[in-house]
Amino acid sequence: MKRATPTSPAAHSNEMRYNPATGRWVIYALSRRQRPRELVGLQEGARSEPTYDERCPFCPGHQQDLPPVLLECGRGDSIKQIRVVRNKYPALTPRGDLRRVCQGMYMRMEGYGHHEVLIESPVHNRQIPAMTISEVEMIIEAYHRRYLELIGLKKNLLVVIFRNYGPRAGASLAHPHSQIISTGVVPGHIREQECRAQRYFDQWGRCMYCDMLAEELSAGIRVIHANRSFVSFVPYAAAQPFEIWIMPRKHKAHFGDISASEKADLASSLHAMLRKVQGRLNDPDYNYVIHSSAKYRSDEPQAHWFLQIGPRLTTRAGFELGSGMSINTSLPEDDAAFLMLEPLPVKGDRNASPV
Numbered sequence: 262m263k264r265a266t267p268t269s270p271a272a273h274s275n276e277m278r279y280n281p282a283t284g285r286w287v288i289y290a291l292s293r294r295q296r297p298r299e300l301v302g303l304q305e306g307a308r309s310e311p312t313y314d315e316r317c318p319f320c321p322g323h324q325q326d327l328p329p330v331l332l333e334c335g336r337g338d339s340i341k342q343i344r345v346v347r348n349k350y351p352a353l354t355p356r357g358d359l360r361r362v363c364q365g366m367y368m369r370m371e372g373y374g375h376h377e378v379l380i381e382s383p384v385h386n387r388q389i390p391a392m393t394i395s396e397v398e399m400i401i402e403a404y405h406r407r408y409l410e411l412i413g414l415k416k417n418l419l420v421v422i423f424r425n426y427g428p429r430a431g432a433s434l435a436h437p438h439s440q441i442i443s444t445g446v447v448p449g450h451i452r453e454q455e456c457r458a459q460r461y462f463d464q465w466g467r468c469m470y471c472d473m474l475a476e477e478l479s480a481g482i483r484v485i486h487a488n489r490s491f492v493s494f495v496p497y498a499a500a501q502p503f504e505i506w507i508m509p510r511k512h513k514a515h516f517g518d519i520s521a522s523e524k525a526d527l528a529s530s531l532h533a534m535l536r537k538v539q540g541r542l543n544d545p546d547y548n549y550v551i552h553s554s555a556k557y558r559s560d561e562p563q564a565h566w567f568l569q570i571g572p573r574l575t576t577r578a579g580f581e582l583g584s585g586m587s588i589n590t591s592l593p594e595d596d597a598a599f600l601m602l603e604p605l606p607v608k609g610d611r612n613a614s615p616v
């Protein structure tokens with residue numbers, strides 16, 4: 262893979278970079294600069310969870326406490342590796358109605374949607390970096406099946422698949438799990454991103470994300486991993502330190518179109534990136550999310566799905582809330598170089614295959 266010298270801004274000045282996908286400027290505050298190692302040093306000590314926790318509702322033996330199972334995947338074991346259930350405390354419920362109701366100058370509607378939990382393993386502490394790639398592939402397979410089911414429902418316009426790891430990322434349970442939420446509305450910022458991509462396509466006749474991928478592969482300085490179907494890189498205008506995008510090489514607007522070989526390759530890329538995050542960054546809390554186009558844009562040539570990983574190493578403060586701009590104290594090129602180094606051994610890694 263080609264690697265060039267980073268074009269770091271002069272040491273005396275800060276730099277702003279524009280993210281063409283989000284339309285947001287990011288401030289690289291080098292005067293407040295923290296080297297990657299300093300950011301990693303802010304993490305607390307390693308977390309330790311047992312293989313089984315009798316109080317955990319996702320551990321085997323608590324099936325009777327779970328909502329009805331929507332999907333099970335496994336290899337003939339009595340305890341299936343993956344279970345998808347309705348969230349017991351859902352943000353949205355399928356009973357809701359999409360009718361808008363006026364309240365004076367305001368508007369409300371019922372909280373329609375689906376909220377599911379994907380329990381990734383029967384083992385309480387078997388997080389993705391410690392899994393085999395084929396176990397991760399089964400998680401991707403379960404994502405895909407639920408995605409197709411949910412996006413196929415008439416009232417659903419958007420399906421968001423995400424994983425919260427650790428309390429700073431919003432996880433309330435340590436047991437390995439992801440979540441899937443479908444909504445009956447398309448949030449404004451998603452529409453704005455789609456319009457931005459549409460304008461780019463109208464101007465250049467090309468997908469902005471395909472161009473971004475080509476740019477990253479050409480520059481080489483922010484790419485950390487690549488296989489036949491996916492490229493993983495720290496984006497040029499990353500809003501936070503060690504943000505990673507895993508982008509399919511093949512142009513596809515929505516995750517539902519992922520092929521069998523792409524599922525295997527995504528499992529490999531995700532496994533490698535989460536091992537990097539855990540091993541190089543001292544096991545931080547993180548979120549990842551699959552960005553896929555809203556239903557009505559799912560066949561258009563400007564939309565391109567991808568997976569975003571966001572380690573929780575910093576906290577958004579008042580300026581960021583007020584301006585919508587992020588202050589990142591770490592340059593994407595430096596972050597990529599740091600992640601390119603060999604990861605340290607992964608916790609609970611007796612069965613995992615090498616990166």
Ligand SMILES: [Zn+2]
Pocket residue numbers: 313314317318319320384385436
């Ligand atoms: Zn558990």
Ligand SMILES: [Zn+2]
Pocket residue numbers: 468469470471472511512513563564565
């Ligand atoms: Zn594309």
